[in-house]
Amino acid sequence: MEDLTRKLVSDVQALSDYIRSTGGVQPSFDRNTPITVVPHDAPLGAQEARERIMDQCLKLLQLATGPSDYMINIQPGYHYIACLQWLCHFNIFRLVPVKGEISYTDLASLAGTTETRLKSVVRMAMTTGLFLEQTPQQISHSATSALFATNEDYHNWAVYATDVSAPVAAGMVEAHKRWPYDKEKIHTAYNVAFNHDLSFFGRLAQNPALHKQFAGYMRAVATNQGTHMKHLVNGLEWGSNPKATIVDVGGSTGHSCIALAQAYPGLNFIVQDLPEVVEGGPKILEGVNDASVSSRIQYQGHNFFETNPVIGADVYLLRMILHDWNFENCVKILGAIVPSMRSKSSIVIMDSVLPAPESVPRSSERIIRVRDLTMIQVFNSQERAVEDWEAILEKVDSTLKISTISQPFGSVLALIKVELAR
Numbered sequence: 326m327e328d329l330t331r332k333l334v335s336d337v338q339a340l341s342d343y344i345r346s347t348g349g350v351q352p353s354f355d356r357n358t359p360i361t362v363v364p365h366d367a368p369l370g371a372q373e374a375r376e377r378i379m380d381q382c383l384k385l386l387q388l389a390t391g392p393s394d395y396m397i398n399i400q401p402g403y404h405y406i407a408c409l410q411w412l413c414h415f416n417i418f419r420l421v422p423v424k425g426e427i428s429y430t431d432l433a434s435l436a437g438t439t440e441t442r443l444k445s446v447v448r449m450a451m452t453t454g455l456f457l458e459q460t461p462q463q464i465s466h467s468a469t470s471a472l473f474a475t476n477e478d479y480h481n482w483a484v485y486a487t488d489v490s491a492p493v494a495a496g497m498v499e500a501h502k503r504w505p506y507d508k509e510k511i512h513t514a515y516n517v518a519f520n521h522d523l524s525f526f527g528r529l530a531q532n533p534a535l536h537k538q539f540a541g542y543m544r545a546v547a548t549n550q551g552t553h554m555k556h557l558v559n560g561l562e563w564g565s566n567p568k569a570t571i572v573d574v575g576g577s578t579g580h581s582c583i584a585l586a587q588a589y590p591g592l593n594f595i596v597q598d599l600p601e602v603v604e605g606g607p608k609i610l611e612g613v614n615d616a617s618v619s620s621r622i623q624y625q626g627h628n629f630f631e632t633n634p635v636i637g638a639d640v641y642l643l644r645m646i647l648h649d650w651n652f653e654n655c656v657k658i659l660g661a662i663v664p665s666m667r668s669k670s671s672i673v674i675m676d677s678v679l680p681a682p683e684s685v686p687r688s689s690e691r692i693i694r695v696r697d698l699t700m701i702q703v704f705n706s707q708e709r710a711v712e713d714w715e716a717i718l719e720k721v722d723s724t725l726k727i728s729t730i731s732q733p734f735g736s737v738l739a740l741i742k743v744e745l746a747r
């Protein structure tokens with residue numbers, strides 16, 4: 326613990342010095358604190374110091390807790406989720422004024438609940454950094470709760486995590502008891518949790534409201550440090566062919582292409598997704614309000630199990646797609662692209678490459694492992710190590726080879742560039 330603490334002190338000093346040197350604001354719970362601790366384009370040293378601080382604090386907490394208090398330390402986890410779900414459903418984030426305070430009495434009456442329940446939930450949530458009680462019996466926003474109040478996509482993320490992801494995680498044991506060795510995508514914890522026999526995307530296709538919520542969640546995830554768009558934008562030399570055409574396969578409403586188009590003014594994009602998803606794309610482009618970006622992005626309804634209709638694109642991008650699918654389906658999805666590729670074409674898979682245990686900071690490893698478990702629970706799929714990716718490519722076409730793997734710092738996703746070595 327002493328060794329960890331010595332390193333922690335030095336990293337906190339380095340991070341604070343960096344923030345001071347930029348005239349930035351030191352992290353605090355105050356509502357007016359910026360929502361990111363260091364900007365996404367901060368020097369690597371500052372970002373690494375922040376990562377180590379999180380890692381050291383996590384390990385220190387675990388060490389100081391000790392084995393006999395393990396359970397006590399882990400129990401708040403499921404209550405945090407229950408409280409977050411409750412706060413979303415009773416609209417508490419939006420009912421607390423963005424500036425100023427509101428009493429528990431008034432807030433309970435606006436939310437249609439009892440003051441006792443409200444207090445218990447909010448005060449538990451406060452231990453995670455949501456809301457403040459600076460004046461006794463009055464609630465105000467912290468920087469984090471204000472984010473959920475003002476950013477609809479973040480709110481969607483919270484609703485999604487608590488209404489969908491948490492019950493699905495709770496269904497894992499039952500699913501694996503019911504289908505011990507089965508890899509069917511309709512025999513998952515997701516099927517157990519919602520008691521149906523549709524695949525994840527099959528259920529979304531039948532329910533536009535769920536689809537809209539999922540697209541919002543994806544947009545919010547894209548702004549998070551680990552899955553931030555900067556890793557896509559800076560992770561490859563996109564500008565090496567300044568006039569290239571990029572096809573974003575399963576590109577949702579186009580947030581990846583928008584980020585790339587903003588950074589690379591010569592590139593052109595085709596965003597492919599299921600028809601009901603790309604339908605929402607033009608509205609998102611309107612929001613960007615920049616003709617020099619929107620004029621270079623087209624939308625195309627396309628089922629990625631069918632041969633790709635765009636012949637000879639420079640890049641077929643698959644960002645956070647293949648981890649949703651098991652080995653056989655990954656082979657089918659990639660196999661539907663290969664016939665449309667020409668010699669100049671490449672495929673860029675942006676997905677996790679699983680690290681060996683303890684080979685990366687524990688604070689970031691647990692986030693990658695959340696993704697791995699989610700894939701098992703929702704799709705009977707998995708996150709993959711390099712050899713797993715190579716095995717898929719070999720099965721699709723033995724001439725399909727990984728040419729580079731780029732793992733941007735702070736990213737939970739790597740960029741795996743795949744080319745035809747014919």
Ligand SMILES: C[S@@+](CC[C@H](N)C(=O)[O-])C[C@H]1O[C@@H](n2cnc3c(N)ncnc32)[C@H](O)[C@@H]1O
Pocket residue numbers: 526543547574575576577578581597598599602627628629630643644645646649
């Ligand atoms: C996890 S999201 C990733 C979205 C986006 N690529 C990103 O990086 O945020 C998976 C996407 O695959 C799309 N999808 C699922 N099944 C599909 C299919 N058969 N054909 C095309 N798109 C599909 C979903 O609609 C969703 O937008």
